[in-house]
Amino acid sequence: xxxxxxxFKFCTALRALGSIMIVFVLGIxxxxxxxxxxxxxxxxxxxxxxxxxxxxxxxxxxxxxxVMVIWSYFAVVLTDPGGxxxxxxxxxxxxKGEVDPLVSFSYGSPELGSNQSAVPGDxxxxxxxxxxxxxxxxxxxxxxxxxxxxxxxxxxxxCVWVVNCVGALNYKYFLLFLFYTFLGATLxxxxxxxxxxxxxxxxxxxxxxxxxxxxFITFVxxxxxxxxxxxxxxxxxxxxxANTTTIEAYEKKTxxxxxxxxxxxxxxxxxxxxxxxxxxxxxYSEEDLRCMPSLQxxxxxxRPDWEPPQQH
Numbered sequence: 001x002x003x004x005x006x007x008f009k010f011c012t013a014l015r016a017l018g019s020i021m022i023v024f025v026l027g028i029x030x031x032x033x034x035x036x037x038x039x040x041x042x043x044x045x046x047x048x049x050x051x052x053x054x055x056x057x058x059x060x061x062x063x064x065x066x067v068m069v070i071w072s073y074f075a076v077v078l079t080d081p082g083g084x085x086x087x088x089x090x091x092x093x094x095x096k097g098e099v100d101p102l103v104s105f106s107y108g109s110p111e112l113g114s115n116q117s118a119v120p121g122d123x124x125x126x127x128x129x130x131x132x133x134x135x136x137x138x139x140x141x142x143x144x145x146x147x148x149x150x151x152x153x154x155x156x157x158x159c160v161w162v163v164n165c166v167g168a169l170n171y172k173y174f175l176l177f178l179f180y181t182f183l184g185a186t187l188x189x190x191x192x193x194x195x196x197x198x199x200x201x202x203x204x205x206x207x208x209x210x211x212x213x214x215x216f217i218t219f220v221x222x223x224x225x226x227x228x229x230x231x232x233x234x235x236x237x238x239x240x241x242a243n244t245t246t247i248e249a250y251e252k253k254t255x256x257x258x259x260x261x262x263x264x265x266x267x268x269x270x271x272x273x274x275x276x277x278x279x280x281x282x283x284y285s286e287e288d289l290r291c292m293p294s295l296q297x298x299x300x301x302x303r304p305d306w307e308p309p310q311q312h
Contacts, residue, residue: 021161025073028221029066032188035218036062039211040195058191065184068281072177073162075282081167082153082297089137090128139298141168141260143247153297156245168297172271173282175240178233185226192219243267259306266301270294 037059044055129138131151138144143155145165154168166174195207195215207215239249243260252258261267272279273288273295284295293299 019163022077022163025161028225029070031214032184032218032222033066035211035215036188036191039207039215041191058187061187062184062191065180065187068180069177069184072173072180072282075173076159076162076166076170076177077164079164079170079173081155081165081171082169084134084136084139084142084151084153085298087136088139088298090139140300141245141248141297154245154300155247156239157247168295171245172273172284175233175236175271176280176282178229178236182226182229182233185222185229188222189219189226192222195219240271241267243270257303257306259302260300262301262303270300 041055041058041062044051045059046052047055129140129142130136131138131142131144133144133149134151136151138151139153141154142151144151145155145158147158148165152165152167154171156166156171156174158165159174162174162177164170192215196219235246239245241264242249242258243262243266244252244258248258260270262270270292273284273292275285275288278285278288289295294301
């Protein structure tokens with residue numbers, strides 16, 4: 001029996017799985033909260049001395065990171081990553097009457113003229129990006145998502161954990177979610193480590209089997225999450241430093257110069273904004289939203305020494 005792999009059916013399955021993943025994430029948060037706060041460090045508040053002080057510190061940090069994780073998570077889930085505006089067309093150079101080269105360079109779709117229709121193949125110029133599935137032109141750095149079934153501005157990837165695409169308008173929130181989840185998972189793992197040290201040293205511990213099982217599950221899950229997210233976080237920090245996305249990093253692997261690479265500092269600001277007080281929260285200042293077109297996902301500054309390759 002021939003079981004052919006159908007990527008589109010797989011994409012449909014991912015959409016159905018998404019809602020379940022939100023419940024799964026909240027379930028992990030709930031179990032972790034029980035193990036760290038309710039079962040262990042909450043009761044330690046009443047012991048006095050060093051135990052009480054350490055419990056206050058752990059509980060304070062835990063709740064702070066928990067708030068940031070949940071805030072960042074739902075910011076990614078609920079924020080539209082950015083779609084192409086209806087009837088969007090590539091901007092033209094008013095002086096030369098030509099299509100903007102940042103839009104028109106090597107993307108394999110028709111040239112847009114004043115009397116032309118948006119139908120692939122109706123022009124000898126095969127430079128403007130055109131999505132045949134959405135039947136519309138695509139801004140720079142836009143890709144079609146087979147799961148969301150639409151074009152996403154500066155698409156990085158579709159993430160089943162957040163039931164959403166990660167794109168221009170929520171990439172920062174996704175990175176903050178990774179960052180705070182890593183810190184929270186690390187804190188939870190370290191705070192529960194002493195329970196296992198006591199258990200293996202003494203051979204017994206004053207806990208019910210259910211509490212011990214919840215503690216063990218929480219400890220293992222948080223270590224696994226911390227290690228896996230660390231690698232993912234390092235990868236995305238590298239991408240931010242080069243001002244590229246996961247998709248672009250794969251596509252430009254043979255390109256010597258990346259036109260959007262403005263230097264580490266400016267690349268960072270392209271994602272997190274220029275206001276430092278907003279860097280670590282899932283929000284942007286009104287000034288950045290007004291003055292930085294890149295945060296809207298349609299226009300991106302390029303390095304001054306970049307020139308499109310000559311076409312033959």
